[in-house]
Amino acid sequence: MTLQSILGNFALILFVLMVVTGIIWVLDLMVFAKQRRAAADAALAEYDARHARSAAKGIRMDEQGNSRAKLEADILRQPTWIEYSGSFFPVIALVFFLRSFLWEPFKIPSSSMVPTLLVGDLILVNKYTYGIRLPILNQKVVQLNDPQRGDVMVFKYPKDMSQDYIKRVIGVPGDKIVYQNKRLTVNGQAVGYTAMEDYLEEGTLTYQKQFTEQLGDVQHRILNNEKAPPVQIGQVEENYPHREACTFNYEGFSCVVPEGNYFMMGDNRDNSADSRIWGFVPDKNIVGKAFFVWMNLGNFNFERLGGIR
Template sequence: MVWFETILVALTALTGLIWLLDKLFFAKRRLAAAGVLEEAREPVVVDYAKAFFPILALVLGLRSFVGEPFRIPSSSMMPTLLIGDFILVNKFAYGLRWPITNKKFLDNGEPERGDVVVFRPPHHPREDWIKRVVGLPGDTVGYHDNKVTVNGKELPYRAEGVYQGTGQGARETGATKLTEGMPGRPHFVLEREDSPFIPQGEGDWTVPAGHYFVMGDNRDNSEDSRFWGFLPEANLRGKAILVWMNFDWSADRKVDVSRLGTRIP
């Protein structure tokens, strides 16, 4: 959420500036004015700044450069990720980036095919989305008849039965659950024959340099690269690694403990 990040940066900068200015200028004046026997009292605003700045700075540093929590709001990554999942995103997997601007200042690896990534889509730059990387720079990706091809090779599929959804994901009940055999990164996907996305979601795409082709695991209910194009590397936010909580408001506000600590394949 860009607004939260902006507020966090602003509060950290403000409290730090108040603390610094007081230490450099105003604290000495207060001591001189108080004299030897009288205690020099700090203004309330300085007291609060000194108390909150270390906490805000720590949260900002961890959130920006180590790991950040995100909540899954939609069904586009089912059955891998469910509505209400709270996930942890590795913020240094693809290089360190400055808060707000998302500009990279330190390289530290690139996405691999099959990674689940959080990013800001080109057409909604103030939102955070999550999809799976299917095509790397230079790849040719095809999607026909609910099957993905990468560089002319069709990924293998194995039917796992009919999917049974729960909570807000119950509307996906009846979809076919399959294992998509992406080399080294097999994972589940959903497909259904009655989806309105099938006719307009088919095609072939060659991924340009500095970009990625991303898709949701819920193939017939995902707005992804098939519809809005390639994901620029500069828009990456991090790599999703695990589910640390699930809280679905529609399911009697229950926490699904079976999701805790689930690794994201």
């Protein structure tokens, strides 16, 4: 693992911070606090003895109670590094737990999922829908549900596990996916399409053909660029795992999804590098299911906030 990948892995950084602050918190509770208490008791005993000797000689010490309390408080006060560690530990631990097992926030970096998701969308990803996984290792320990066709899923990019990608599940294990002339067929059943008004992409100020696609029980929008081919043949990689399960031509492709893998495509069909280019997504790469858009600071619209279709 390179330094760059470590610095880019926020979960790993969070885990290290949690461990370090947790160790300091436990050491303070079990060792350092007792040492400070013992030192304070010794100092107070010496303080009381000194005042007793002064009183026996008839010397009166003013503000004895306040001085004694201040002495005790000064000795018992936590060093700054321990105080901050103890304050941060429960917060870091809570954030780590939420991100690892419940929900994790992501920001959409590209236009591959337009019109469903826009660049800059802040989304939430459900981390337990597809099973509970060990943080950092991403090893599944509890099986719950399997990804379904039509789900919008976040996963580790097979070519670089330090990168998170988001696409739509088109094919599940065993499916035969055929994409010809920009129309999908799944296991011999043609996917339904309904034409909509053209979509204006704000970034390029160009219009694209827009359709609703009925993928199983999920109806969602897609974009097609009439001038682009169904597959950029020259960009298709030749050596990804299970490459032999796919055949390509200039009208499209046909793939049989291997066991333990998923076929992913972006909703912006002609502006998405996906399984057509770099291959299948193994189950071990799954991060979670995207389910909610909660903000877009650059393109705020109340109507877009809510569940992801």
